[in-house]
Structure formats: structure tokens, C-alpha cells
Amino acid sequence: MKQNRTQVWGLITPTLFLMIFIGVIPVIYILYLSVFKYNVFSKVGMVFTGFNNFRKLMFDTDFLKSLSLGLSYVLLCIAIEIPLGLFLANLLIYEFKGKGIFRTIMTLPLAMAPITIGSVWVLLMNPDFGPLPVFLRRFGIDFNIGTNALQAFSTTILVDIWHWTPFVILTFMAGLSSLPKQPFEAALVDGATRWQTFRYISLPLLRPVIMTTLFIRIMDTFRIFDEVWMLTSGGPGTATRYVSVHLVRQILSSMNYGYGSAMSLFLLYLTIVICWLLLTFISFSQEAS
Secondary structure, X not given: OHHHHHHHHHHHHHHHHHHHHHHHHHHHHHHHHOOEEEEOOOOOOEEEOOOHHHHHHHOOHHHHHHHHHHHHHHHHHHHHHHHHHHHHHHHHOOOOOOHHHHHHHHOHHHHOOHHHHHHHHHHHOOOOOOHHHHHHHOOOOOOOOOOOHHHHHHHHHHHHHHHHHHHHXXXXXXXXXXXXXXXXXXXXXXOOOHHHHHHHHHHHHHHHHHHHHHHHHHHHHXXXXXXXXXXXXXXXXXXXXXXXXXXXXXXXXXXXXXXXXXXXXXXXXHHHHHHXXXXXXXXXXXXXX
């Protein structure tokens, strides 16, 4: 027994060290920087300011605007991707001709780097030769994400849906494939419709998978950067300057790493709080039902 424990710890120790090195230590360092005013090009060096960076954050109108925009972006993406992924996953669990080819094509966006996807969509949305702008121009619609704020915002949502809905589909397909068959067979015998089977059997059994997928997508969407940076760089104006993009632009413009660290810690805390509130709400709904 003791030897088995030694073998287990020997196997997981490298992973623990890696997690501490790339996860815990950077957070501790950011926490340390957040109480300083630190510009790498300043001759003054690091100036201790206490919680002044966090106080400044609460009255930073640009930050609060980008935060509101980022939360709207997350809400819209999640509200589309989760139902759409669940719907398509239910269709793809059935066998049909060409299913393997379709699944391979569907998962191709997941194999591409985010910055590559941003570059591809820049070409697709080019107002001079992009397929969508050229097509819409035939109907008298001027599509230009470089000048139209609403079109730019909608395009970034479309890119995220195209990129990450396959991930949602795959996770839901895995969840559906692992469900026990007995409840479904009993429902079929009792004459339940497909909607009733989905509503009262599939959804309750899929709740852990849905929650896990939802948390992952909230965290990923909230920190989106590469695609938006390549596509619009936060423009036009501040139409797509989501909080993650604002954070990078703020640090690059002012080089104030202390303020940037405080901003990063606040966003980390906010993400944890959102996931905790969502988990609490879902748990309360389960108890009430």
C-alpha cells in the first residue's frame, strides 16, 4: 500500500510542479505587482501605492465600458452556442451517410490557432474582395467592419460561434453517448414523444456536462483576444474593445504593469464570482424542482 502511494505521488509530482510553475507563481507575482505603480521604462522604479490601483479601477470609465461590452459579448455568445451545440449534438448522435466526413469538417476550426482564424476572417470580411461584403453589396448593403460598429460587434460574435460551437457539440455528443439506455427505452415503451424524452430525461442527465461546458465557454469567451485583435483591434472606435483587448491596449500604451496586474486580478475574481453564482443558481433550481 505504501509503495503504491509512492508510485502515485511519483507520477503526479511533475504535473503538480508544472501547475505551480505556470499557474500559482504567476498569480502570486501579479498580486505582488498590483500594489505598485511600476513602469518598466521609468527611472523611478517600483512605487508602492497599496490598493490605489484597485481604487482607480472602480472609477475608470474606459475600463467599465469595456467590461460591460465584454460581458454583453460573453452573454450573446453563450446564449447562441450552448442551445445550438445541444441541438446539433442531438442530431449527430444518429447514424447517417457521410457522418464521419461531416464531423471531420465540423471540427476543423478547433485545429486552427485563434490568431490564424482572425487572419482568415480578416480576408473574408474585407470590404473590397471579401465574399460576404461582395455578396451583400449586390443587395445594396454596405458591409464594412472597419467603419460600422454594429457590424464589427456582430462579426466578432459570428467568429466565436464558428470557432467554438464544434467544441460544444463534441462535449454534448460525448455526454449523450454516455447516458444509460434504460430510461430512454422505458420512455419509448410509455409512448413519450421525442421532445418529452429530451426535456425530462436527456436534459436532467446532461446537467453536469452542460454546466462544465458552460463554465469553460464563459472563461474562454471572457478572455478572448487573438481573433478580435486580428479582426478589428478593438475598433471601430471602441465597438469591439472588450475587456481583454482593453487590458492589453492599456498596458501597451502606458506600460503601467501595476495597474494592469490589478485589472487582471479583478477579471480573475469576476470570472470566479460569475461561475459561482451560476453554480449556486443551478443548484438552487435543482433543489426547488
